[in-house]
Structure formats: structure tokens, C-alpha cells
Amino acid sequence: MHYIDPHIHMVSRTTDDYESLAKMGCVAVSEPAFWAGYDRGSAAGFRDYFEQLTTFEPKRAAWYGIQHYTWLCINAKEAENVALSREVIAMIPEFLSRPNVLGIGEIGLNKNTRNEAIVFLEHLDLAARMNELVLIHTPHLADKHQGTRMILDMLAGETRLERQRVLVDHVEEHTIRPVLEAGYWAGMTLYPTTKCTPQRAADMVELYGPEHLMVNSAGDWGPSKPTAVPDFMLEMRLRGHSEELIQHVVYDNPREFFGQCPRWS
Numbered sequence: 453m454h455y456i457d458p459h460i461h462m463v464s465r466t467t468d469d470y471e472s473l474a475k476m477g478c479v480a481v482s483e484p485a486f487w488a489g490y491d492r493g494s495a496a497g498f499r500d501y502f503e504q505l506t507t508f509e510p511k512r513a514a515w516y517g518i519q520h521y522t523w524l525c526i527n528a529k530e531a532e533n534v535a536l537s538r539e540v541i542a543m544i545p546e547f548l549s550r551p552n553v554l555g556i557g558e559i560g561l562n563k564n565t566r567n568e569a570i571v572f573l574e575h576l577d578l579a580a581r582m583n584e585l586v587l588i589h590t591p592h593l594a595d596k597h598q599g600t601r602m603i604l605d606m607l608a609g610e611t612r613l614e615r616q617r618v619l620v621d622h623v624e625e626h627t628i629r630p631v632l633e634a635g636y637w638a639g640m641t642l643y644p645t646t647k648c649t650p651q652r653a654a655d656m657v658e659l660y661g662p663e664h665l666m667v668n669s670a671g672d673w674g675p676s677k678p679t680a681v682p683d684f685m686l687e688m689r690l691r692g693h694s695e696e697l698i699q700h701v702v703y704d705n706p707r708e709f710f711g712q713c714p715r716w717s
């Protein structure tokens with residue numbers, strides 16, 4: 453079965469990972485802009501990163517027959533520096549017409565601070581003005597519930613954004629319901645240590661149904677498994693779910709959401 457990984461940081465992964473993904477049926481990946489593990493010192497550092505995401509990375513994916521898409525932003529971890537964030541946000545429109553760019557992301561909150569909220573709102577304004585899709589990171593562990601509430605409040609205040617054009621990622625059992633009920637898309641992240649397991653993701657599909665739900669690996673430079681989506685597919689199969697239902701979550705849903713961007717093909 454073909455699948456799409458809707459959230460994976462391939463610049464941190466090896467070429468062997470692309471080969472493994474292709475062998476397991478991955479036909480497309482979507483890579484949100486992310487924290488590099490250290491704070492970039494200048495807007496020029498982000499310019500180089502956006503170049504990599506829009507030129508070399510799609511080429512590397514294509515060696516294995518995988519389509520590579522990306523999202524641009526300054527992430528929440530670096531958003532404490534509001535002046536730098538504004539420089540980066542001002543630069544993003546130069547890159548929005550590149551053929552593999554799907555929108556603004558992954559924006560969001562990390563420690564739920566005032567500066568993070570300011571930069572989040574300015575990204576939402578950019579997305580609304582440029583009519584772009586939005587991909588949102590919700591905070592980790594203890595900060596997740598409060599951060600998700602803050603994010604949903606700020607989203608509700610930005611009335612120019614259509615809800616079906618926003619994906620709220622890293623949902624868990626205690627945050628999935630308000631996201632789906634408000635009309636947004638929700639992503640479940642399969643991590644070996646935190647976030648979600650394939651079993652918990654399968655439970656949530658059983659509880660909430662497959663509509664507006666996606667599953668991703670969020671593979672990055674830390675402990676993570678780039679082939680986690682096939683683990684979810686196997687778990688669903690072992691529980692006796694139909695191929696149609698599995699495909700709905702891992703292929704049809706990302707296609708439908710991303711397909712709202714005219715640059716998706």
C-alpha cells in the first residue's frame with residue numbers, strides 16, 4: 453500500500469532512510485521547518501535552510517521516487533527572539549512560490565510564553581494574507597494541554613483562516629477532541645519515547661473515526677523512527693481493520709488536506 457508521511461524532518465535523516473521509506477510504500481513526505489538542535493544566529497541562517505528545503509531536499513527524495521514537500525517558518529523554540537522572528541517572517545514570501553512549498557509551519561508553542569504567542573499570531577497573519585495552509589506544533593508533555601488550549605483560542609481569533617486549512621499536530625488522547633470538534637485536521641505523532649505509539653494511534657482512530665486524522669513519524673535528529681507510519685499500518689491490520697480504512701488515514705487524508713494547496717500534485 454502507498455502512504456504519505458505528513459510530518460518528517462528529512463534534512464536530519466540519511467539517504468538510506470529515503471531508500472527504506474520508498475521500499476515500505478512511501479510516495480511523498482511533507483517536511484515542516486524545524487529547530488536545528490541549536491539556535492540559528494541570523495535570518496541568513498534561515499535563508500540557507502529554506503534553500504535546502506526547497507532545492508536539494510526534493511532532489512534527494514526524487515532519487516528514490518519520493519515527492520518532497522515542505523513548510524516554512526521560524527519554530528517556537530527560536531521565537532523567543534521576536535526581532536529575529538520578524539526578519540524571518542518578512543523573508544518567507546520570497547520562498548512561497550517554490551514548487552514544493554505547502555504553507556506555513558510548523559508554527560506553534562513550546563513553553564507557552566508571551567513571545568511565542570506573539571510570533572505565532574504573526575505567522576497566522578502571514579498565512580491569512582498569503583492564503584496559505586498552516587501546520588501547527590503543539591507543545592510536549594506537561595505543556596501540551598495548556599498550549600493546545602492557547603493555540604485553539606488564538607486560531608479562533610484569526611477569522612480569516614478557514615479551519616479545514618489548518619492541521620494541528622502531535623495530538624494525544626487529552627487534546628484530540630477539541631481539535632477535531634473545532635473543525636481542524638489533527639495529526640498523531642508516533643515517537644518511540646514520548647507523544648504516541650502505533651497502538652494508541654490505532655485506539656484513537658477506533659474512537660474518533662478516520663475523518664480529518666493523520667499519522668506521522670516526525671522523524672528528526674533525536675530518538676525517532678522514520679518508518680513509524682508502516683508500524684501503525686501493521687497494527688491496524690493485526691486488529692482486523694480494512695485496507696480501505698488504513699489507506700484513508702495514511703494516504704487519502706494527507707492528499708485531501710495538502711490538495712488544498714495549488715502547488716500539491
Ligand SMILES: [Zn+2]
Nearest residue numbers: 484486558670
Ligand atoms: Zn516536527
